[in-house]
Each structure stands twice: as C-alpha cells, then as structure tokens.
Amino acid sequence: MAVATLQYWYKMDNSNINIRSFCTINNGLIVANGIQKLGFEASTTSEFLSLVYKDLKLDYPKFFKMDNLSKLAMLGTEVLLESDTSFDGNDAVALCFFNAQSSLDSDWNHQKLINQNKAVSPSVFVYTLPNILMGELAIKHNWHGENLFILASAFNFDSWLMEAKKLFALNKAHFCIGGWVEVFEEHYDLKLFFAEKASSVNALSIEKIKTLIST
C-alpha cells in the first residue's frame, strides 16, 4: 500500500521538479525549448550528425569514434546546455534515458562485420550496449550522478518525469538530464530534457512541454 501511494505521488505531484530546458532532434531539425535552432538536409544519419557537430563548433575528437546513438545524445546535450546559460556546471547530474531498440544500430553493424568473416571491430563492439552513451556524457561533462537506461516500447514523458522525481525525492540528484534517444540506420529521434529539483522561478510549464513534444 505504501509503495502504491508513493508511486501515485510520483506520478501526480510535479511540485519537486522543474524543467530547465528541452530539445528535440528528428527529421533533420533541431528544436530547443520549442524554437527551431538548426535544420540540415542529409542523406544519412551519420552525415546529419557530422553537420550538427560542425555547426555547433564542438572540439571533441572522441565524438567521431562514438556510435550514432551516443553522438545523438551528445549533440542534444550540447544544445540543452547552450540553451541554459544559467547552469552552473554542477557535477551532480543524473542521467535517465529511454528507448525501444537499445543499441540495435551498433548491434547490427557488429553482426554485419561478423558476417564478413573478418576480425570484428572493437570500436563497434564497445557500443553494443545503450548505456555506453551515458558513460560518454558523464566523461565529457565530468558528471557523477546516478544513471539509468530503460527500454520501453514508446516514449512516455510522464514515466520519464516519474524517474526524475524519484531521484529528487530520494536526494539522489539535484539535476537530471535524459529522455528518449533512438537510432536505427537512417531513423533517429531524440527528446531530451534538463530537469532540476524544484527551486527555480523560471521553470518551463510541464503541460506546455507535453504539447510541444507531441506536435
């Protein structure tokens, strides 16, 4: 009964969470806080991600060694942080992501190399787990918070909010970045949110965000 009550509170009560910023990346478009920031026409996911990297003027050579799932999360995070100039660089940032296909894009590339009867590539194999992308983010930004990667058939914003609110209620984090990150071949989709334990007066409306990400 206590657990059910707690779950209900996590689901219904948004008083302990603020969304500082959010962004979406899909179909060649990057939208930050509901406003289109960038748009590129590219024939492949890899080409699109490289164009975004160059436009953001990032200087992080390790980016080119990552798989596309990690690249997408990395670029989205850069957009989030660019859109949030008041963030103080706190390292207690938790990460929580969802997707449906895990690391299938890298798994598939790995399988293709196996089928060629050649020695498989360690740089592909190392990305055959979706949670590697959280390690890449934590290393780049020196974040030390909890991290969690959940597989689900579709993105449910309320479920993501619930996980972030749990982290805040249990004092496991003060900030949480994450959302939905999916890549398979030429399909990619990112919905990324930067939440904090409630204190800011400039929080974005959760109901308004729900409307924006559903369009």
Next chain:
Amino acid sequence: MDLREELKQHLIEQLNLEGIKPSDIQNDQALFGDGLGLDSIDALEIIVILDNEYGIALASPEQGKEIFHSIDSLAAFIEKNR
C-alpha cells in the same frame, strides 16, 4: 603505395581520426600518449587492421607497446612478418 602511407590511411579510416590527413602523422611520431593520442580501443583496432589487411596475428600482446609505438615500428613489424 608506400607501406607507411598505406598504414596512415588505414589508421585514419579505421580509427575515425576526423580532420587528420596522412601528412599530419610523422613516421616516427608516438601514436599513443602525447603523440597522436590514441587510446586502448584504438590499440585493439590496430590489431584488427594487422589481421584483416596484412594477415598478421599478434602472437604476444606484450609486444604491442613496442610494435605500436609509431608508423615506423608498425611498418617494420609488418615487413618482417607478412
């Protein structure tokens, strides 16, 4: 193509060294550490290059540090073993 130039091309392609040209890599430059800055995954990838491109399996991993030091040392190892 000269073996050293060929090796540089393989490294750039297989290790995704974006923005680096073969002419940027000196034959005697250290590939790891303060040199080209390769890491442990790159070392594994070089083992794969040796196997796939030159049919050479590294018999003893302990040799890796010496063999993988530079383009010169890699080329010398290939010339001796292929």
